[in-house]
Amino acid sequence: MRIHQLTYSTKPRGGVVHTLALAEALAARGHEVTVWTLGRGGDRAFFRDVEPAVRVRVVPFAPRDDEAVGPRIVRSIAVLAAALAAAARDEGAPDVVHAQDCISANAALDAGLAPVRTVHHLDRFTTPQLVACHERAIVAPVARLAVSGAVADELAAGWGLRPAIVGNGVDADRFAAAVHDPRTARWRQRLGPYVLALGGIEPRKGTLDLLEAWALLRVRRPDVRLVLAGGETLFDYRDYRAAFDARVEALAAGPSGDAARPVVLGTVDEADLAPLVAGAAALGFVSVQEGFGLAALEALAAGVPVVARRLPVLEEVFGGTVAYGQDPRSFADALDRVLGGDAPDPAAGRALAAGARWDDVAARHEAAYAAVLRDGGDGGAALDLGGAVLAR
Incomplete structure (x- = not known):
């Protein structure tokens, strides 16, 4: 054809x-x-x-x-x-x-x-x-x-x-292999332990909710950073970005100072994407609207635990291979659990990704x-x- x-x-x-x-x-x-x-x-x-x-x-x-x-x-x-x-x-x-x-x-x-x-x-x-x-x-x-x-x-x-x-x-082999890529170690060395979110700062991705969850998480795990990557879009999210930036400034004005600022990478070179995913301590996938969840599947292929919003579509696609939350506090609690080792079996996530x-x-x-x-x-x-x- x-x-x-x-x-x-x-x-x-x-x-x-x-x-x-x-x-x-x-x-x-x-x-x-x-x-x-x-x-x-x-x-x-x-x-x-x-x-x-x-x-x-x-x-x-x-x-x-x-x-x-x-x-x-x-x-x-x-x-x-x-x-x-x-x-x-x-x-x-x-x-x-x-x-x-x-x-x-x-x-x-x-x-x-x-x-x-x-x-x-x-x-x-x-x-x-x-x-x-x-x-x-x-x-x-x-x-x-x-x-x-x-x-x-x-x-x-x-x-x-x-x-x-x-x-x-999903290209599961690529993300699985990234676990052993030297660039993965370099991301960890540069950023320390980090929660990653892909897709940029926009309403559909629930970025403000993830920022609030990270602020709560930092009380328990102050060494964990929030890293945001991606973001090219046709649509105008200036008001949402302004609200996000204002909230970051408010957090940075507190006792933690600049440590309360997330790392905003923007669009990442393709060669660095899989190592960036594989290097994460967890993926925050808190979109308010999704059709499938490719980024979460990529993270599972790399053995990275995922915290997702409890949406019908994500429960359909991922079942028990990811941890769920519904609001900033429950996201923070779920992130705390998976970072502490209480995460769904990574073998099940890898198997799900390998089958796609x-x-x-x-x-x-x-x-x-x-x-x-x-x-x-x-x-x-x-x-x-x-x-x-x-x-x-």
């Missing part, structure tokens, strides 16, 4: 990581795969090298000073749509167009293509252009996939749609694509994937 995978960014966000890994796994199975994305800020390539078997098309997207989120979303869709339409006209339409987010799904639709859409998680926006982008990207694609049963249930309850469930994969193989995920996508090509779409009901994927 000729397959176009679409994503909105070159940066290491969860959906982008998913897109690249899936594209590589599909190419390894003999498909002709092209990944399309927008090159924001002058980017000409993804955050990591992509296997040569995958063709990469980065569409230039020049920054504009003081452009608000809404107009930037509209322009993103238009720029990517124009590139997709031109390619379809000049090279012929692919067999499958698979969009991994609302921007790329809308771009495919505007280009006259009929995308399959993976819904990684459902958002609640207030910006009108984002609301419209989100809604159309759910109802208009020819077929929908969900990465977990919880997301599938949300689509059924909110829109009467029943997507097939195709879970995520990208080749299996690619095979399930093959079945989904074949069903779309055979039936013309999902018609709002779960695709018949021949038993390869369970749909609720």
Whole structure:
């Protein structure tokens, strides 16, 4: 099959990581795969090298000073749509167009293509252009996939749609091997014992709750630092970041001084990511909304204990392999327990991660694509994937 995978960014966000890994796994199975994305800020390539078997098309997207989120979303869709339409006209339409987010799904639709859409998680926006982008990207694609049963249930309850469930994969071997990487020891030497959070400072990640949990934890474990990595996003979280920074300043004004400041790394080089994860004493995964939980699966692959918010989707995916909390105090208590050695069996977490193989995920996508090509779409009901994927 000729397959176009679409994503909105070159940066290491969860959906982008998913897109690249899936594209590589599909190419390894003999498909002709092209990944399309927008090159924001002058980017000409993804955050990591992509296997040569995958063709990469980065569409230039020049920054504009003081452009608000809404107009930037509209322009993103238009720029990517124009590139997709031109390619379809000049090279012929692919067999499958698979969009991994609302921007790329809308771009495919505007280009006259009929995308399959993976819904990684459902958002609640207030910006009108984002609301419209989100809604159309759910109802208009020819077929929908969900990465977990919880997301599938949300689509059924909110829109009467029943997507097939195709879970995520993880490069478990990479994160397991990072335990012995010299860079892991260097992270520990630089930072001391640390609780890591990935994904940046934003409302969906529950960063303020984790900051408050760490402030409580420091009373019992003053040597443990909080480290935040990642954070590239299209959306405007300035108010949330301002509230976070104000709370940090208030904590730093106390008797602990600068020791009460978390370490904010920003985006980390790809070569350093797995060692950073493997070097952590624990991963704080307190998102208020998730679709699957890739970062937690990566940590489990490295044998790092995870403290997660008790969300239905995370209980579905992780079961008893992680510790749970629901608010800053319970997060602090759970972190204290796992740091003290009272953590779920790491062997169970490693086994869970090792079972999430990208080749299996690619095979399930093959079945989904074949069903779309055979039936013309999902018609709002779960695709018949021949038993390869369970749909609720």
